[in-house]
Amino acid sequence: MFxxxxxxxxxxTLAALLTLATAMQPLLPAFAGPNEQAKRLFDxxxxxxxxxxxxxxxxxxxxxxxxxxxxxxxxxxxxxxxxTLRNFAAPMTNVAQSVFVPLNDYTAxxxxxxxxxxxxxxxxxxxxxxxxxxxxxxxxxxxxxNHYQYLDSNNADLSKVLVQQxxxxxxxIPSAATAGVMTTYGGASAFFSLGTNRRMLRFTMINxxxxxxxxxxxxxxxxxxxxxDPSRSPGGDSRTxxxxxxxxxxxxxxxxxxxxYYDFNTTAGQMVYTPGQVQTKYGINSANFPxxxxxxxxxxxxxxxxxxxxxxxxxxxxxxxxxxxxxxxQEIENxxxxxxxxxxxxxxxMCLRPPSNSADRSQVAQITADFVSSNxxxxxxxxxxxxxxxxx
Numbered sequence: 001m002f003x004x005x006x007x008x009x010x011x012x013t014l015a016a017l018l019t020l021a022t023a024m025q026p027l028l029p030a031f032a033g034p035n036e037q038a039k040r041l042f043d044x045x046x047x048x049x050x051x052x053x054x055x056x057x058x059x060x061x062x063x064x065x066x067x068x069x070x071x072x073x074x075x076x077x078x079x080x081x082x083x084t085l086r087n088f089a090a091p092m093t094n095v096a097q098s099v100f101v102p103l104n105d106y107t108a109x110x111x112x113x114x115x116x117x118x119x120x121x122x123x124x125x126x127x128x129x130x131x132x133x134x135x136x137x138x139x140x141x142x143x144x145x146n147h148y149q150y151l152d153s154n155n156a157d158l159s160k161v162l163v164q165q166x167x168x169x170x171x172x173i174p175s176a177a178t179a180g181v182m183t184t185y186g187g188a189s190a191f192f193s194l195g196t197n198r199r200m201l202r203f204t205m206i207n208x209x210x211x212x213x214x215x216x217x218x219x220x221x222x223x224x225x226x227x228x229d230p231s232r233s234p235g236g237d238s239r240t241x242x243x244x245x246x247x248x249x250x251x252x253x254x255x256x257x258x259x260x261y262y263d264f265n266t267t268a269g270q271m272v273y274t275p276g277q278v279q280t281k282y283g284i285n286s287a288n289f290p291x292x293x294x295x296x297x298x299x300x301x302x303x304x305x306x307x308x309x310x311x312x313x314x315x316x317x318x319x320x321x322x323x324x325x326x327x328x329x330q331e332i333e334n335x336x337x338x339x340x341x342x343x344x345x346x347x348x349x350m351c352l353r354p355p356s357n358s359a360d361r362s363q364v365a366q367i368t369a370d371f372v373s374s375n376x377x378x379x380x381x382x383x384x385x386x387x388x389x390x391x392x
Contacts, residue, residue, distance in 0.1 A: 032391040034059040041070055041390040044350050045382065046079040067390065071383035081159040084382075085111045088349055092207040093186045095199070103152040104145050105129055106186030112162040119376040120342060124208065124329030127178040129167040132156055142171045142185055143270040173273050177261070179325035188271035193264035196229065196281050201256040208332055209312065210341035216312075217247030221303040225254035228292035229285035251304045253293065258300040258328035298324050302331055312337040339376070343368045346381035351389035363388050 032040070038058035042050040050058065054077075058070035074080065089110035091097040101107075112130030113120060122128070131140045132151040140147045151161065168175040173183060181187050182200060191200040206212050219242070226249045234240045260278045264271050272279075282295040302320045304312065313336025314320065322328065332338055343364055348354050355364045367384045374380040 034062040037062050037067070037390045038070055041067070041386055042074045042077075044352075044386050044389065045071060045074040045084060046077045047083045048077070048079050050074070050077075062390075067387040068383055071386050072379070074386075075379060075383065078157050078159040081111055081115060082157065084349065085114055086158065088345065092181075092203075094190050095203070097206075102145060103148040103158075104186035105131070105140075105148060105184040106181045106190075108132070108148060108151075108158065108162055109181055109184060111158050112164055114378040115159060115162065116164065117377050117379065118164075120378050121333040121338065121376040122180060124180045124182055124204070124333045125326045126180045127167050127175045128180065129165055129170060129184060130162045131165055131170070132158075132161040133163045134161045140165075140170050143268060145185065171271075173271070174275070176326060177273050177275065177324060179329045182325055182329060183262070183271065183273075185270065188262070188264045189269075192259070192262050192271060193266055194281075196227075196256075196284065197259040197262065197279070198252055198256050200259055200262075201252055204332060208341060209335070209337050210344055211312075211337070213248045213252060216251070216304065216309050217244075218251060218304065218307045218309055219243060219247040220307050221246075221250035221254075223250045225257065225293045225301060225303075226250060227253050227282065227295065228287075228289050230288065230292070232289050232292075251302075251309070254301040254303050255328065256300070257295055258298060258323070258325050260295050260298040262325065300328050339372050340364070340368050342378065343371055343381045343385070346378065347385040347388075350382060350385040 035055065038055050039050065041062075042048075042054065042058060054073065058073055061067065061070040061073070086103070086107060087099045089107040090099045090101050092110070093104060093106040094101050108130045109128065110123065112118075113123060113128075118126075118128070129140075131147060134151055134154065134156050136154075137150045138146045151158075166175075167173070167178045167183065171178075171183075177183070182191070182204065187200075191197075191203055202213055205216070209216075223246050226246070230241070230245055230249055232238055232241045234245065260282055261274050261276070262271065263274075263279045263281065276297075278295050278297070286292075286294075300322060302314065304310075305314045305320045314331070315334040315336075318327075318331045318334050320331065322331070344355060347360075347364055347367070355361050367381055367388075370384060371377070371381045
């Protein structure tokens with residue numbers, strides 16, 4: 001039996017329409033069901049697939065319009081601490097900002113704080129440190145990283161073994177001189193070693209304010225706290241100093257006075273704190289400009305409270321000046337930008353991209369408000385970011 005020309009044409013038309021529909025399929029919006037959303041949510045939070053039981057419970061929570069509960073369930077998984085939070089914290093502990101670094105007290109303290117819902121706006125000021133309660137581990141030492149290397153080598157479950165302790169009682173540093181992660185072995189060895197302690201200031205701004213110095217440079221600030229070592233005529237041209245160098249140094253040097261009594265002794269392998277005695281590094285290259293500021297104590301001033309950097313949202317609860325690293329840390333961690341920065345980093349970790357459009361930025365603003373109102377609970381930042389990016 002032969003098909004008529006009309007029948008063949010009809011079938012070809014139908015086939016063409018089906019082909020066109022198939023080709024257009026990727027252009028149509030795709031919606032994920034609760035199971036798919038739950039799987040993505042768990043994967044973003046832990047980096048691993050969920051068990052069938054956990055997947056079902058998370059899907060049930062999502063179906064019941066309680067996706068936050070699903071995210072909180074995922075955060076009970078050990079991999080949230082051993083993988084996600086470790087990768088979140090590790091880049092803050094080293095100049096290269098690498099995740100491929102050994103576990104240390106800086107990283108462990110951040111993980112422990114988040115696990116225990118410790119207000120994160122104490123990360124730069126608390127007399128706190130986390131160690132591991134694991135059989136066979138060497139005692140904590142302020143002169144080496146052996147304790148944490150043991151935890152690392154023996155695959156310690158950081159969701160279980162970390163214990164909060166008083167930093168001053170373990171290190172011998174006075175409580176008033178402790179400044180959260182800045183005065184841990186990891187923090188001091190990375191940012192107080194050698195140099196002029198400006199490195200600690202710079203990386204605190206990068207890690208906790210999400211701004212490197214060039215993005216907050218302001219040549220309108222007073223230069224009176226700029227030390228003697230920067231040349232006032234680099235390359236023989238004073239205009240370079242006035243139009244460029246002063247932008248960073250005026251604010252940076254005024255704040256970095258907070259670290260005047262701190263150093264990291266590379267020979268002894270530990271931080272040194274000399275109350276009342278300014279470290280000699282603050283006076284290096286004094287002949288470059290003898291009329292520059294001479295550091296005589298550990299006082300600091302925040303000149304960035306005025307000018308364009310007032311937009312960083314400095315808190316009225318802190319005075320904008322003080323002595324030592326602890327009060328400096330409180331100045332940073334109580335700013336609006338500190339809160340926004342932590343949420344932006346959590347968003348990046350959960351969504352695998354930075355906030356990139358108006359909807360993202362609006363969501364980050366809402367998560368930041370929730371983060372602050374939850375007493376700076378970092379789990380709020382992670383859970384709400386993960387839910388936002390779990391798919392529709």
